[in-house]
Amino acid sequence: MSGTFGKGCHLHLIDGSAFIFRAFHALPPLTRKSDGLPVGAVSGFCNMLHKYVEDTRGPEAPTHVAVVFDKGSHTFRNDLYDQYKANRDAMPEDLRPQIPLTREATRAFNIACLEQEGFEADDIIATLATRARDAGGRVTIISSDKDLMQLVGGGVEMLDAMKNRRIGLEEVHAKFGVGPDRVVDVQALAGDSVDNIPGAPGIGVKTAALLINEYGDLESLLDRAAEIRQPKRRQALQEHRAQIELSKRLVLLDVNMPLDVALDDLEVCEPDPETLLGFLSQMEFRTLTKRIAEKLGAEPPALPDTSPAEADPDPEARPVDPSAYECVRDAGALKVWIARARALGRVAVDTETTGLDEMRAGLVGISLATAPGQACYIPLAHKAGGDDLFSAEAPVEGQMEMEAALTLLRPLLEDPAVMKIGQNMKYDAKILARHGIDIAPIDDTMLMSYALDAGLHGHGMDALSERHLSHTPIPIKTLLGSGKSAITFDLVPIDEAVKYAAEDADITLRLADLLKPRLHHRKVATVYETMERPLVPVLAKMEMTGVKVDRDTLSRMSNAFARKMAALEAEIHDLAGERFNVGSPKQLGEILFDKMGLQGGQRGKAGAYATGADILEDLAAEGHDLPARVLDWRQLSKLKSTYTDALQDHINPETGRVHTSYVIAGANTGRLASTDPNLQNIPVRSEEGRRIREAFVAEEGKVLLSLDYSQIELRILAHVAGIGALKEAFRQGQDIHAMTASEMFSVPLAEMTPEIRRQAKAINFGVIYGISGFGLARNLRIPRADAQGFIDRYFERFPGIKDYMDATIAFAKEHGHVQTLFGRRIHTPEIAAKGPRAGFARRAAINAPIQGTAADIIRRAMIRMPEAIATLPAKMLLQVHDELIFEVEEHAAEDTVAVVRRVMEGAALPVVRLDVPLEVDAGQGASWAEAH
DNA sequence: ACGCTCACG
DNA sequence: GACGTACGTGAGCGTA
Structure with a gap:
C-alpha cells in the first residue's frame, strides 16, 4: 500500500x-x-x-x-x-x-x-x-x-x-x-x-x-x-x-x-516493541505492559521496584554523612561531576559567598549533589585566615582557577536538559548572573515547601531538613562565628567548607526528592509551576536592575529633619520640666502618666505604659501639648532613621542604585516581602513623608511609571462572595465606598457626605480583614455598640458577605487550609484553637483568600511582563503589592503604559474570569513622587 | 533577643 | 459571660 x-x-x-x-x-x-x-x-x-x-x-x-x-x-x-x-x-x-x-x-x-x-x-x-x-x-x-x-x-x-x-x-x-x-x-x-x-x-x-x-x-x-x-x-x-x-x-x-x-x-506502521514497552514500563503500567508484550511476542521489561521502602525513601536509611563528600580541586574531577549530572538530567547546586548581599558578595565556591549522599564542593576563592602577615589573605593552594571552573560549569548550568535544584535559587541565580551564567531550568525546594505548607512552618533549609529529614545541618555559625569576630566564608578552611557546603547541596537534593512528588499529590503543582518557580528569574532581574536613588536629596532632607527634631526635643523637655529620651517609650510613659498625671495610662505586659500613636492622639485631642509634640517628633524620627539615613547606606556604590531583595516565601498569603531595604513601605500617606519619594528618580532621558490595581481586594471580595450590588457598581465604575454608604445608610448618592463615605470605607476594609465590632469601633473611634450596628446593617444589606465568611471558616475547619482562586493554599492550623487565638485565626482565614488572590494576580502579571515589554526600552523595577514601578525611555512611556496595563488587567485570565473588571491606574514622572 | 512603634498595601 | 482582637509585612530603637 x-x-x-x-x-x-x-x-x-x-x-x-x-x-x-x-x-x-x-x-x-x-x-x-x-x-x-x-x-x-x-x-x-x-x-x-x-x-x-x-x-x-x-x-x-x-x-x-x-x-x-x-x-x-x-x-x-x-x-x-x-x-x-x-x-x-x-x-x-x-x-x-x-x-x-x-x-x-x-x-x-x-x-x-x-x-x-x-x-x-x-x-x-x-x-x-x-x-x-x-x-x-x-x-x-x-x-x-x-x-x-x-x-x-x-x-x-x-x-x-x-x-x-x-x-x-x-x-x-x-x-x-x-x-x-x-x-x-x-x-x-x-x-x-x-x-x-x-x-x-x-x-x-x-x-x-x-x-x-x-x-x-x-x-x-x-x-x-x-x-x-x-x-x-x-x-x-x-x-x-x-x-x-x-x-x-x-x-x-x-x-x-x-x-x-x-x-x-x-501510513500505518507497526510499533517498535522496545519503544512502546519502554514507554509503558516507564509509566509503570503493569497490566498494559504485560498485555501488549504478549501481543507483540516480546519479553516485558522489568518494572522499577516500587515497594514502599523505595518509593518513600527512609531518611534514616542513608544518613547524611558530611565526611563522605568530595573536594573538587581540578578540571578532571569537575568533569566527572558534570558528566554525572548530565547523565542524570538533574543536579542540586549551592553557592557559597562572602556575604548575604547578592549584589556585593563574592563567589567563594560551588557545591553540587547528584544523588543522596553523593555531593562535592568546588572551592574557588578561599584565602588563608591566619594572622601571619605574609600568609593572611593569600589564596589557598589546591583550588581551581575561578574562570576555568565557571567555563566548565556554564554549559551544565545553562543546559535546558538538566534541571538545577536549589534552596532559595534566586540568591544563587543572582550570584551566578554576576559571573555571566544564566542558570536554567531550575527547581527550588524553598518554593516547593511554600506551595505545599504555607502557614504551617518556615521554609528555610534548616527547618525543612529538621522536619523532613530529621537531620540538623551544620550551623553556619560553627564556621563563621558570630558577632564582631565573625569571619567570611572565604576564610573558612577548605576541608571544613567541604562538609558544610556539600551537605547543603545533598540536603537540597533529598528535599527535592521528597517534596516534588507531593506537589502533585496535594494539588499545588500548578501553583508551584506557574506562580512560584517562574517568578525567580523575574525578581532576580528586577533586584539586579535596582532603582536610582538620589543621595543629595535624602541628605538634605536628613539635615532638615534633624533641625526640626532638635527644636521639638527642646520644646518637649521644656513641657516636661526635665530632660529625657523622647525616643524611649518607657521614659515617655512615666513622664506622661506618673509625673504629669495624665489619665488613660494603660500598662502593657512588660509593665510599661503604652504610648502608641492612638493614645498620644487622644491625649493631644484633650489639649495636651507634650503628646502632640512627641507625635511630630516621632514622625520625623521615623522618616530620618528608617528612610533618609538608612536608605543612603543602601545605595550600591557601583551602580548608584538601591537593590532591594524580595522574599518569595515569606508572607503566608502569597504576597512578596521586600527587605534590605524594604521598598514596600516608603512613606506616602503624610505630605512630609511622601517627599521621600522625590529621591527615587529615573535616569536622564527616562521616566518612572507607576501602575496600580484600583481596589483589587474589594473587587475580589465582590467576586468570591458573589455580591451582585458590588459587582454592578464596579462594572459601572461607581465610587464603591459611596455606593456602600448609600446602601447602608439609605442616603442618596447625590446627598453623600464625606463623613458617611469615610465610615463606609472603613467598613469595606474591615470586611476584608474579618470585621469585628471592637476593631471597627477602634478604627472609627465610635462606641462599640454603634460599630456593631453598622456591621449588622452591612450584613443585612449584603447577606452574601456573611455567607462567604461562614463558608470560608467552615472550609478552613474541614480542610485545615483556605485557598485562593488560583489554588494557592494557606494553612490555618490555629482555626480550631480556643480563646483569643481562635479570633485571630478566623480573621486570617477570611482575609487570606482575598489578599492571596490579589497576590496571585500581580505575580501572574509580573511573570508575563518580561516578554510583553521585551521590545520596549523599559525595565520593571519594583513591586508594592498592588503596584508595579517601571523605568522607561521617555519617548516610549505611553506605549509601555498601554502594554503593562493590558498585561495587568488581563492577569487573571485565562484561568479565572472575574465577574468584575480589573482596572489599573497609571502615572509617570521624573520621580516616584510624581509617578504615583 | 524581644517588644514597641510606625512605615506601607 | 469573659476573653481581647481589625489582615499582611520589615526596620529601627530601647530595653532586657
Missing part, C-alpha cells in the same frame, strides 16, 4: 483531545507509584489507543492514521472573538502534566501525532479529511464532536468509538435537520453555550434548520430576513446579523490550513 495516497486508501483521524478528556473523567485518579505523578489519563489514553488498534485489524483496517491534538489555548478564533471558549473551566490540576505524556504515548504506538499552534485539532482534521477525500480515498474521523459533522459526506464519515456508532449523512441530518453542507449555517444561528458561540438570541437548532431549509442557506436567509413573518425571529436576525456572521466564521472549520505533514506520512 506504500506510495501515493489515493483510491483504495482509508485514513483514520483520531480526535486525541477527546480521548484524553474521556479517559481523565472516566477513570479514578491514578498516580505513578515511584514519584506520585498523576497518570490516570495517560493510562486510559493508552488503553483506548490499544483497543482501537486491536479493533481496527482486518479487512476494514485503515491504511493511514493520525492522532490529532489541540495545541495551546489561543487560536485564530480568539482573534476573531475574544470571548471564544471563554467560559471553559481551567484544565484540572491533575491533567495538566499528563498532556505531553499523551503525545509521547502516541509516538510510542508509532502513530503520527499532529498538533499545530494557532489551530484547533478540528481544523487539522478538516484539512486532512478534505485532502484525502479529494484524492479519492475514504476517511473515518474517530470522534463524536458535533463540530466535525460539517465534514461528513463524499467518503468521509465519523465513528463514535465509545458507542461504536457510525455517523453518516443520516445521523447528521437527524441531529441538525440539514445536510453536512448546511450544518455551519444552523450552528451559526443556534449558537453554542459550550464554546460560547453567540448565535442569534432565541433561535435554537430546530428553528435554525427550519429557516435554512426554507431559504436555502444562511446568506440568503439574512438578506431576505425582512420577509420573515414571525416578528421575534425577524428582529433577532436583523439586529444580530454581525453576530451571526461572526458565529459562522467561528464554527466553520479551516479545510486549507498550512500543514507540515503529507497524507503519505501517515
Whole structure:
C-alpha cells in the first residue's frame, strides 16, 4: 500500500483531545507509584489507543492514521472573538502534566501525532479529511464532536468509538435537520453555550434548520430576513446579523490550513516493541505492559521496584554523612561531576559567598549533589585566615582557577536538559548572573515547601531538613562565628567548607526528592509551576536592575529633619520640666502618666505604659501639648532613621542604585516581602513623608511609571462572595465606598457626605480583614455598640458577605487550609484553637483568600511582563503589592503604559474570569513622587 | 533577643 | 459571660 495516497486508501483521524478528556473523567485518579505523578489519563489514553488498534485489524483496517491534538489555548478564533471558549473551566490540576505524556504515548504506538499552534485539532482534521477525500480515498474521523459533522459526506464519515456508532449523512441530518453542507449555517444561528458561540438570541437548532431549509442557506436567509413573518425571529436576525456572521466564521472549520505533514506520512506502521514497552514500563503500567508484550511476542521489561521502602525513601536509611563528600580541586574531577549530572538530567547546586548581599558578595565556591549522599564542593576563592602577615589573605593552594571552573560549569548550568535544584535559587541565580551564567531550568525546594505548607512552618533549609529529614545541618555559625569576630566564608578552611557546603547541596537534593512528588499529590503543582518557580528569574532581574536613588536629596532632607527634631526635643523637655529620651517609650510613659498625671495610662505586659500613636492622639485631642509634640517628633524620627539615613547606606556604590531583595516565601498569603531595604513601605500617606519619594528618580532621558490595581481586594471580595450590588457598581465604575454608604445608610448618592463615605470605607476594609465590632469601633473611634450596628446593617444589606465568611471558616475547619482562586493554599492550623487565638485565626482565614488572590494576580502579571515589554526600552523595577514601578525611555512611556496595563488587567485570565473588571491606574514622572 | 512603634498595601 | 482582637509585612530603637 506504500506510495501515493489515493483510491483504495482509508485514513483514520483520531480526535486525541477527546480521548484524553474521556479517559481523565472516566477513570479514578491514578498516580505513578515511584514519584506520585498523576497518570490516570495517560493510562486510559493508552488503553483506548490499544483497543482501537486491536479493533481496527482486518479487512476494514485503515491504511493511514493520525492522532490529532489541540495545541495551546489561543487560536485564530480568539482573534476573531475574544470571548471564544471563554467560559471553559481551567484544565484540572491533575491533567495538566499528563498532556505531553499523551503525545509521547502516541509516538510510542508509532502513530503520527499532529498538533499545530494557532489551530484547533478540528481544523487539522478538516484539512486532512478534505485532502484525502479529494484524492479519492475514504476517511473515518474517530470522534463524536458535533463540530466535525460539517465534514461528513463524499467518503468521509465519523465513528463514535465509545458507542461504536457510525455517523453518516443520516445521523447528521437527524441531529441538525440539514445536510453536512448546511450544518455551519444552523450552528451559526443556534449558537453554542459550550464554546460560547453567540448565535442569534432565541433561535435554537430546530428553528435554525427550519429557516435554512426554507431559504436555502444562511446568506440568503439574512438578506431576505425582512420577509420573515414571525416578528421575534425577524428582529433577532436583523439586529444580530454581525453576530451571526461572526458565529459562522467561528464554527466553520479551516479545510486549507498550512500543514507540515503529507497524507503519505501517515501510513500505518507497526510499533517498535522496545519503544512502546519502554514507554509503558516507564509509566509503570503493569497490566498494559504485560498485555501488549504478549501481543507483540516480546519479553516485558522489568518494572522499577516500587515497594514502599523505595518509593518513600527512609531518611534514616542513608544518613547524611558530611565526611563522605568530595573536594573538587581540578578540571578532571569537575568533569566527572558534570558528566554525572548530565547523565542524570538533574543536579542540586549551592553557592557559597562572602556575604548575604547578592549584589556585593563574592563567589567563594560551588557545591553540587547528584544523588543522596553523593555531593562535592568546588572551592574557588578561599584565602588563608591566619594572622601571619605574609600568609593572611593569600589564596589557598589546591583550588581551581575561578574562570576555568565557571567555563566548565556554564554549559551544565545553562543546559535546558538538566534541571538545577536549589534552596532559595534566586540568591544563587543572582550570584551566578554576576559571573555571566544564566542558570536554567531550575527547581527550588524553598518554593516547593511554600506551595505545599504555607502557614504551617518556615521554609528555610534548616527547618525543612529538621522536619523532613530529621537531620540538623551544620550551623553556619560553627564556621563563621558570630558577632564582631565573625569571619567570611572565604576564610573558612577548605576541608571544613567541604562538609558544610556539600551537605547543603545533598540536603537540597533529598528535599527535592521528597517534596516534588507531593506537589502533585496535594494539588499545588500548578501553583508551584506557574506562580512560584517562574517568578525567580523575574525578581532576580528586577533586584539586579535596582532603582536610582538620589543621595543629595535624602541628605538634605536628613539635615532638615534633624533641625526640626532638635527644636521639638527642646520644646518637649521644656513641657516636661526635665530632660529625657523622647525616643524611649518607657521614659515617655512615666513622664506622661506618673509625673504629669495624665489619665488613660494603660500598662502593657512588660509593665510599661503604652504610648502608641492612638493614645498620644487622644491625649493631644484633650489639649495636651507634650503628646502632640512627641507625635511630630516621632514622625520625623521615623522618616530620618528608617528612610533618609538608612536608605543612603543602601545605595550600591557601583551602580548608584538601591537593590532591594524580595522574599518569595515569606508572607503566608502569597504576597512578596521586600527587605534590605524594604521598598514596600516608603512613606506616602503624610505630605512630609511622601517627599521621600522625590529621591527615587529615573535616569536622564527616562521616566518612572507607576501602575496600580484600583481596589483589587474589594473587587475580589465582590467576586468570591458573589455580591451582585458590588459587582454592578464596579462594572459601572461607581465610587464603591459611596455606593456602600448609600446602601447602608439609605442616603442618596447625590446627598453623600464625606463623613458617611469615610465610615463606609472603613467598613469595606474591615470586611476584608474579618470585621469585628471592637476593631471597627477602634478604627472609627465610635462606641462599640454603634460599630456593631453598622456591621449588622452591612450584613443585612449584603447577606452574601456573611455567607462567604461562614463558608470560608467552615472550609478552613474541614480542610485545615483556605485557598485562593488560583489554588494557592494557606494553612490555618490555629482555626480550631480556643480563646483569643481562635479570633485571630478566623480573621486570617477570611482575609487570606482575598489578599492571596490579589497576590496571585500581580505575580501572574509580573511573570508575563518580561516578554510583553521585551521590545520596549523599559525595565520593571519594583513591586508594592498592588503596584508595579517601571523605568522607561521617555519617548516610549505611553506605549509601555498601554502594554503593562493590558498585561495587568488581563492577569487573571485565562484561568479565572472575574465577574468584575480589573482596572489599573497609571502615572509617570521624573520621580516616584510624581509617578504615583 | 524581644517588644514597641510606625512605615506601607 | 469573659476573653481581647481589625489582615499582611520589615526596620529601627530601647530595653532586657
